[in-house]
Amino acid sequence: MKKTPVFLESLVTNMLRLRAICPFSWRVFQFRPISCEPLIIQMNKCTDEEQMFGFIERNKAILSEKQVGCAFDMLWKLQKQKTSLLKNAEYVRDHPQFLTLHNLATNKFKLMNDDTLVNVLYVTQQFDIKLLSEFSSCLADQHLYFSPLMGKIADIVHRNLETTQDLSSLSVLMVNISSLISRHFQQQLVNKTELLFDTIDSSEVNVAKSIAKFLRNVRYRYQPLLERCNNVFLSNVDHLDLDSISKILSVYK
Incomplete structure (x- = not known):
């Protein structure tokens, strides 16, 4: 069994640590770009993973939390078009720009609503289920067995x-x-x-x-x-x- 990259194992712990620090004030006084549409349109024009990873590399400094979520969505959409899902999943998971996207998700986590967060987790676990496992354990450690997130x-x-x-x-x-x-x-x-x-x-x-x-x-x-x-x-x-x-x-x- 291939060992999960360290950066994937750290994602959930880092995100929940942020959530624990300021659970009620994340969405107050948030900076928002005037429009997310142009970058999302650029994403939707990507036809393969290399184009997506190039997009992430070029725009990593300005991507909002919504755009980060859309990037995960687009990677999964491209993945589903492949005939060899396992081989391609390994390629995506091990790509340096997937690490970049992971880091962006961690940094933008405090701005994400629960639906976006769950969607990011859903897409990421398609490439490595251990991430979802780690996240569920973090919820369990906080005795959130009946939380909406655990249900999802x-x-x-x-x-x-x-x-x-x-x-x-x-x-x-x-x-x-x-x-x-x-x-x-x-x-x-x-x-x-x-x-x-x-x-x-x-x-x-x-x-x-x-x-x-x-x-x-x-x-x-x-x-x-x-x-x-x-x-x-x-x-x-x-x-x-x-x-x-x-x-x-x-x-x-």
Whole structure:
């Protein structure tokens, strides 16, 4: 599994730190350009990623939060036109101007409304689901399990479940959205987890722990999946410290 670039992992933490500092004053006295239309029209004329990245490089100093959101939208629109989605997603994710766009999103975050923020997260997770996983964990750390943003994350997971292949990130998302989802969606997640379980290394205790925690949260004692998690725990017991063992045992309480 390809390691997520460090800049993607830092996006959500930095954005939520900004939100925590001044939650009620972001949208007061904001500077706005007179018109966003000309730059957005230029974006809409881009026919491939290279043109979009060239546009970002030329205009990075003047892009507003709305235009940053539109840039993410345009990249995803271009991505959907490709025949080899996985190969092209890797190209976009690793491009220097995607890092630039990420940095712009971080800097403009305090000016974004929730819909724009969720849309940025939705598009970015098409290139790397770990970003969405990190964001959901930041919300969970603030006990925002029932927030509208968490609900929208659950919807994004549901819409993209069929193509999701990263069980490590998915297992974290499963735990964080478990309070909001239907029985039918719970079963879909269990089925997907079973399909992906063999893709993880037998040493990935945290993934097994997240899966077991999800089953506990939704009160679903699905024995075949629990046994596979137990096998991961038992095969790694000699390498676990007391704190790790205690956390695993707490999942079964």
